[in-house]
Amino acid sequence: MNLIIISALSGVVMMFSGLFVKNNRTISYIATALIIFLSLATMCELGAKSWFNIPQAEAMLRTSVYGKLIGVILTIATTFYFVLSGKDIERVGKHVADYYALMFFVLAGAGILLSFQNLLMLFLGVEILTIPLFILTGAQKQNLKSNEASLKYFLMGAFSTGIMLMGIVLIYGAMGSFDLSVIGKKAQFATPIHGANLMGLLLLLASMAFKVSAAPFHFWTPDVYDGAPTVFTSFMATIVKVAAVVAFIRLFEGSMEPFHTSKWQILVSILIACTLLVGNITAVFQQSVKRMLAYSSISQAGYMLFAVFAFNAFGKEGITIYGLSYSLATIGIFSVLSKMQDITFDGFNGLARQYPGIAFALTVFVLSLAGIPLTGGFLGKFYMISAGAASNSSYTWLFILAILCAAVSVYYYFRIIQAMYFKERVSDTPVFEVPVSKAFPILLIVVAALIILIGINPQILLQYLYF
Amino acid sequence: MYLLDALSTPAQYLPIAIQFAFGVLFVAGMIAISHFLGPKRNTSDKLDTFESGIEQIGNARQPMAIKYFLVAILFVLFDVEVIFFYPYALNFKSLGWEGFAAVCMFVTFFFAGFFYIYKKGALKWED
Amino acid sequence: MPINYYIFLAIILFCIGVTGVLTRRNAIIIFMCIELMLNSVNLLLVAFSKMHHARALAAGAANTTAGIEAQLFVFFIMVVAAAEVAVGLAIIVMMYRNTHSVDINFLNRLKN
Numbered sequence: 072m073n074l075i076i077i078s079a080l081s082g083v084v085m086m087f088s089g090l091f092v093k094n095n096r097t098i099s100y101i102a103t104a105l106i107i108f109l110s111l112a113t114m115c116e117l118g119a120k121s122w123f124n125i126p127q128a129e130a131m132l133r134t135s136v137y138g139k140l141i142g143v144i145l146t147i148a149t150t151f152y153f154v155l156s157g158k159d160i161e162r163v164g165k166h167v168a169d170y171y172a173l174m175f176f177v178l179a180g181a182g183i184l185l186s187f188q189n190l191l192m193l194f195l196g197v198e199i200l201t202i203p204l205f206i207l208t209g210a211q212k213q214n215l216k217s218n219e220a221s222l223k224y225f226l227m228g229a230f231s232t233g234i235m236l237m238g239i240v241l242i243y244g245a246m247g248s249f250d251l252s253v254i255g256k257k258a259q260f261a262t263p264i265h266g267a268n269l270m271g272l273l274l275l276l277a278s279m280a281f282k283v284s285a286a287p288f289h290f291w292t293p294d295v296y297d298g299a300p301t302v303f304t305s306f307m308a309t310i311v312k313v314a315a316v317v318a319f320i321r322l323f324e325g326s327m328e329p330f331h332t333s334k335w336q337i338l339v340s341i342l343i344a345c346t347l348l349v350g351n352i353t354a355v356f357q358q359s360v361k362r363m364l365a366y367s368s369i370s371q372a373g374y375m376l377f378a379v380f381a382f383n384a385f386g387k388e389g390i391t392i393y394g395l396s397y398s399l400a401t402i403g404i405f406s407v408l409s410k411m412q413d414i415t416f417d418g419f420n421g422l423a424r425q426y427p428g429i430a431f432a433l434t435v436f437v438l439s440l441a442g443i444p445l446t447g448g449f450l451g452k453f454y455m456i457s458a459g460a461a462s463n464s465s466y467t468w469l470f471i472l473a474i475l476c477a478a479v480s481v482y483y484y485f486r487i488i489q490a491m492y493f494k495e496r497v498s499d500t501p502v503f504e505v506p507v508s509k510a511f512p513i514l515l516i517v518v519a520a521l522i523i524l525i526g527i528n529p530q531i532l533l534q535y536l537y538f
Numbered sequence: 539m540y541l542l543d544a545l546s547t548p549a550q551y552l553p554i555a556i557q558f559a560f561g562v563l564f565v566a567g568m569i570a571i572s573h574f575l576g577p578k579r580n581t582s583d584k585l586d587t588f589e590s591g592i593e594q595i596g597n598a599r600q601p602m603a604i605k606y607f608l609v610a611i612l613f614v615l616f617d618v619e620v621i622f623f624y625p626y627a628l629n630f631k632s633l634g635w636e637g638f639a640a641v642c643m644f645v646t647f648f649f650a651g652f653f654y655i656y657k658k659g660a661l662k663w664e665d
Numbered sequence: 666m667p668i669n670y671y672i673f674l675a676i677i678l679f680c681i682g683v684t685g686v687l688t689r690r691n692a693i694i695i696f697m698c699i700e701l702m703l704n705s706v707n708l709l710l711v712a713f714s715k716m717h718h719a720r721a722l723a724a725g726a727a728n729t730t731a732g733i734e735a736q737l738f739v740f741f742i743m744v745v746a747a748a749e750v751a752v753g754l755a756i757i758v759m760m761y762r763n764t765h766s767v768d769i770n771f772l773n774r775l776k777n
Contacts, residue, residue, distance in 0.1 A: 083650055090657045191738055198745045205752050209759060218760045222769070225753050226695055230686050232749075233702035236742065237679055240706050244672075244713045247720075249734055607758060611751045618747035621740045 072123045072134065073112040074142040074182035081105040082175035089168025099157040102171040106153050109178070110146035117143055117535060130250060131189045137387055138185035140535050141317050141394065145181055145310050148398040149174070151518055152306060155406035158505070159302040163210050170210060173203035174306060181314035185321070190239045190249040193322060197235065197282060200314065201228045204307060208299040220298025227291040231281035238274030241267045251322075276338070279322065282315045283372050286345035293353075296365035301414070304361065305405030308368040309398035316375045317390065324382050336462075339380045340469050346373030347476040354483050361414045363483055364404065367440065370476060371397055377455040377473075381462035388533050389454030395532065396447025396522050400436040403518050404487075407433060410503045416486050421496030428512030430491045435519035439526070441484040442477045447525035452477060608660050619648065671712035678705035692757050692767040696750075703746050710735045710742075 088101050112122070117139045134142075153160075153171075161167050180199030187193045205228065209221025239249070245268035246254045258268070277288060284292040296304045350370025357363035375393055378386030407429060411418050423430035439448035456470050496502075525532060626633070626641055633640075655661060678701060685698030714735035721731035761767055 083647075086654050087650075090654070191734070191741060194738075195741060195745065198749070202748060202752055205756060209756055212759055213763070215763055218756070218763055221756050222692060222760050225756050226686070226692065226699070226769075229696075229699045229749055229753065230702075233679075233682065233699055233706070236703065236706040237709075240709050240713065243710070243735060243738075244716070247717045247731070249738065607754075611754060614747050615751050618744050621743055625737065625740070 072121045072125065072128070072132065072186075073116040074109070074146065074185070075132070075179050076123055077109050077112050078175045078178040078182060081109060082172045082179065085168050085172035085175060089166065089172070092168070095161040095167045098168045098171065099153070099161060102168075102175075103150070103153050103157065105175070106146065106150045109175075110143065110150050113139065113142045113146050129188075131192050132183065132186045133188040134186040136536060137391075138317070138321070140391060140532075141185050141313070142182060143535075144391065144395045144398070145178065145185075145314060148310055148313075148395065148402060149178060149306075151399060151514075152310070152402045152406075155402060155511070155514055155518070156302045156305065156409060158508075159406070159409040162505070163300045163302060164212065166210075170207060170303075173207055176203045177306070177311060181310065184314050184318035187318070187321065188251055190242070190251070193318065194232075194236065194239060196318065198232065200311060201232075201282075204228075204303075204311065207303040207306070208295060210303065211300050214300075216298040217300060220295045223291055223298075224295040227281070227295075231278045231288075234274050234281075235278035238271040238276075238278060241271030241274065243271075245271065275322065279315070279319045280342060283312060283319055283376070284369055285342050285372055285376060286349040286369065289346065289349060289369050292369055293362060293365045296368065297359070297362045301361060301405060301409035304365070305402050305409070308364065308405075309401045312368065312372060313375075313390075313394040313398060316372065316378070317394075319376075320378050320382070320386070320390070323379060336380060336466070339376065340466055343373050343376050343380060344469060344472055346370065346376065347473060351476045351479045355479065357483070358415050360404075360408060360416060360419070360487065364401065364408075367480065367483070368401070370480060371440070373476075374452055374455045374473065377459045380469075381458040383458055383462050385454055385458035385461050388529075388536060389451060389458050391532055391536065392447055392454055392525060392529050393451030396439055396451050396525050399518050399522055400439040400448060403432060403436045403515055404440075406515070410505060410507060412500055412502065412504050416490050417494075418502070419487055419490035420494040422491040422502060424496075425502060426507075426512065429507075429515055432512065432515035432519040433491065434488055435522060437484045437487050439522045441481045443481075445523060445526050447522045447529075450526055450529050605663055612655060612660060616648075616652070668712060668716045671709065675705045675709035675712070678702075678708070690769055692760070692769050695769070696753055696757070700746065700750075703742055707739045707742055710739050 084105065085098075085102060088098055092098055092101070115122070116134075117136070121134070160170055163170065177200055180196050180201075180203075183192055183196030183199060187196055205221055205225045208224050209217055211217035242254065243249055245265040246257050248254055248257070258264070281288040296308060299307065347370050350366050350368075350373055354363050354366035354370065357366060371393075375390060375397075378390045380386075408414055422433075435446065439446035442449045442452040452473075456473050459466065459473075460470055622644065623641075626637065629637065682698045682700075682702035682705065685701070686695050689695050689698065714732035716732070717735070718729065718732035721729040757767055
């Protein structure tokens with residue numbers, strides 16, 4: 072509850088700070104202070120009880136240890152995001168405080184998605200998560216690309232919400248309740264599965280696949296990520312995506328337990344295979360690093376979906392590691408990218424000579440995304456695939472495909488490293504639009520060190536799952 | 539189960555189908571007859587948009603002031619929020635003071651939003 | 666009236682909405698189709714609410730509140746849809762001011 076209430080209040084505070092504070096830098100400092108407070112609050116909730124005791128809300132929101140831990144991860148990632156990209160957020164437009172406020176509201180929606188117990192809360196959480204994102208995507212009001220991305224995102228998002236609602240209603244019609252535990256109990260006795268219930272589950276699956284941008288429901292993702300202001304793409308591709316994946320798991324692990332038959336795994340394995348193939352193969356042909364990262368985020372979602380395939384402890388541990396290492400690495404790359412003049416691969420040419428610190432940190436991020444050992448990304452992928460193998464080892468083709476796709480991803484990720492270290496800079500234009508501060512490379516290296524720390528010793532994170 | 543049972547037999551729908559077909563054919567036929575038989579005199583007055591006999595002025599698709607649009611949107615938002623008062627009004631007595639406090643909190647957030655748009659200048663009509 | 670009628674009506678409305686979203690090219694009309702989808706869901710929710718209530722009554726539970734949660738759900742859908750309308754119309758107006766069109770065929774700047 073801490074995450075939901077405090078982030079919503081922080082959002083209101085940010086809205087009003089925009090009215091009374093005129094200096095953008097001060098606004099960023101206020102937002103950073105609030106997010107640090109928020110992450111401390113979520114950590115407190117992980118260790119002890121929640122600050123807010125609302126017994127009436129039990130039927131709607133029920134936080135598990137797992138949800139709390141993901142909440143901590145999301146807020147920590149957001150903290151790094153605010154610190155690394157604060158200056159870029161200030162450059163997007165005039166309403167800086169409002170952007171921060173919207174991001175706090177997104178976090179509130181994520182908090183609801185991590186703990187919903189009722190399908191009503193799933194709906195509200197998804198809406199609170201996405202409606203601010205429509206606005207953030209269109210934040211550059213004069214930029215046609217940003218306009219277009221936000222309109223597309225809005226239409227597609229509202230459409231998928233309609234589908235989700237139809238799914239919820241059909242399940243309600245068959246089961247007579249919105250409560251996940253009640254649905255789960257009733258579903259155990261309803262064999263064979265009721266027609267309306269089955270239809271509802273399929274519609275819910277489709278709409279959730281839409282939200283996490285799994286193929287074949289991914290087509291909005293590259294356009295939206297490409298058109299949105301680069302700083303906000305970073306937020307959407309990391310924090311929002313992890314929250315959506317966790318909501319996906321939470322939705323289908325309780326109520327749909329009786330549904331976890333061989334048929335379920337066939338369905339999800341097709342979803343995963345499509346996602347991995349589409350994400351990786353199209354990413355190979357991209358010239359813009361931003362668009363390449365958009366496609367690669369699709370394929371990363373494919374790995375995270377192994378938790379939906381498996382529904383075991385391995386999968387949950389994997390999502391924890393994957394969520395943090397993927398979020399940090401992507402936030403790091405985007406924080407550099409949003410400062411750059413040229414966001415194609417050529418823009419990275421010769422970066423290592425001018426900024427060795429930044430280049431080193433970027434290398435670690437890229438290695439982690441590609442899943443090279445000793446980084447968090449490797450362990451994440453390892454956990455996810457072994458979760459799948461532990462639950463049903465007959466899907467050998469899927470695991471081999473996942474490993475092959477990881478190998479393909481090495482190609483396009485390493486093009487960044489190649490450009491930074493092995494190519495000369497031809498043009499005289501500076502790498503960055505704005506001069507980077509002295510602290511920026513140090514912060515990036517801290518983030519990189521964190522990723523390596525997770526990769527070497529994941530227990531520092533996982534021990535909290537078994538508090 | 540209860541949900542999808544008791545489907546009527548298709549034969550019972552036959553009169554409805556006939557009526558449907560008759561309706562469609564009738565309308566299509568009338569339109570076709572009036573199209574072929576009716577005289578065609580196209581004068582400029584006739585092709586004009588009918589506005590109760592008053593001569594039309596300008597184009598209807600003129601851009602309107604964005605102020606109006608903003609106020610309309612804000613109206614929609616604040617208008618719909620009142621929906622939550624209906625369940626509260628039904629349970630006014632049984633919810634007691636605790637319910638009243640909850641609704642007061644809701645209204646406070648409401649006013650925070652109102653204060654925000656007021657301060658942002660969204661309600662200013664004159665520049 | 667049997668519940669089936671409501672289910673069929675709601676599903677037909679929903680399908681009209683889906684078809685409209687997939688085939689129409691005008692952003693406003695797509696938006697209206699999405700609203701149609703949401704409203705068909707509302708209709709179905711109210712019908713199911715009544716159905717579950719009647720069923721609980723028939724099972725012998727006097728003063729039952731079964732089915733009430735679906736009606737509350739309708740309220741939430743309405744409010745959230747209003748919030749979505751506000752944001753969506755703002756986005757469409759922003760688009761219109763820049764391109765003087767609401768045709769989504771214009772939306773191809775991101776393809777290349």
